[in-house]
Amino acid sequence: MKQVVQDFKDGKIKVIDAPDPVPELGFIIVRNYFSAISAGTEKTTVGTGKKSLIGKARARPDLVKKVVENIKREGLGQTLKKVRSKLDEYKLLGYSSAGEVIAIGEGVTNFSPGDVVACGGGNYATHSELIKVPVNLCVKVPEGVGLDEAAFATIGAIAMQGVR
Structure with a gap:
C-alpha cells in the first residue's frame, strides 16, 4: 500500500510502499477514500522537518x-x-480521513466490514491507502454525508472544541 510520509532528516515528502496493516484488538482497518490536508498543521510539521538539527x-x-x-x-x-x-524514521502525515471498514480486530462490536467511517488521530488517520485505527477514534458517517466532507470531521471537532 502507498503512504505519504516525511523523511525527518531532510524534510522531503515521499510516497512509499508500506506493508498493509493487520487488525488487532480494538482496532479496525479502513480503506481510505479521502484524507484531509490541514494547511496549518501540515505546514508546521513539514516546516519543522526541513529545519537543521x-x-x-x-x-x-x-x-x-x-x-x-x-x-x-x-x-x-x-x-x-x-x-x-x-x-x-519516517513521519506519517495526516490525522483526519474517511473511508470504508475492510476488517475488524478482536473485540470490535460496533463496526463491521462495509461500514463507512470518519477517522481521526495522528499516526492513525494518515494519508495512506489503508489505515489501522482504534475504534474510539472512528465514527460511522451518516447517510447523505459525502466521504469528502466526512474526512474533515476531526478538523471540525478540533475547531468546535476551540470555540467552547
Whole structure:
C-alpha cells in the first residue's frame, strides 16, 4: 500500500510502499477514500522537518528537555543512538480521513466490514491507502454525508472544541 510520509532528516515528502496493516484488538482497518490536508498543521510539521538539527531543537524545546533528561539517565552515547533512530524514521502525515471498514480486530462490536467511517488521530488517520485505527477514534458517517466532507470531521471537532 502507498503512504505519504516525511523523511525527518531532510524534510522531503515521499510516497512509499508500506506493508498493509493487520487488525488487532480494538482496532479496525479502513480503506481510505479521502484524507484531509490541514494547511496549518501540515505546514508546521513539514516546516519543522526541513529545519537543521539546531532548527528542530529550537522549534521543540520540550524535546530538547527530554533529551537532556535522557542524557542524565542513560548517558550521551545511548541518547545519541535514540536521537539518530528517531531521525531515521519516517513521519506519517495526516490525522483526519474517511473511508470504508475492510476488517475488524478482536473485540470490535460496533463496526463491521462495509461500514463507512470518519477517522481521526495522528499516526492513525494518515494519508495512506489503508489505515489501522482504534475504534474510539472512528465514527460511522451518516447517510447523505459525502466521504469528502466526512474526512474533515476531526478538523471540525478540533475547531468546535476551540470555540467552547
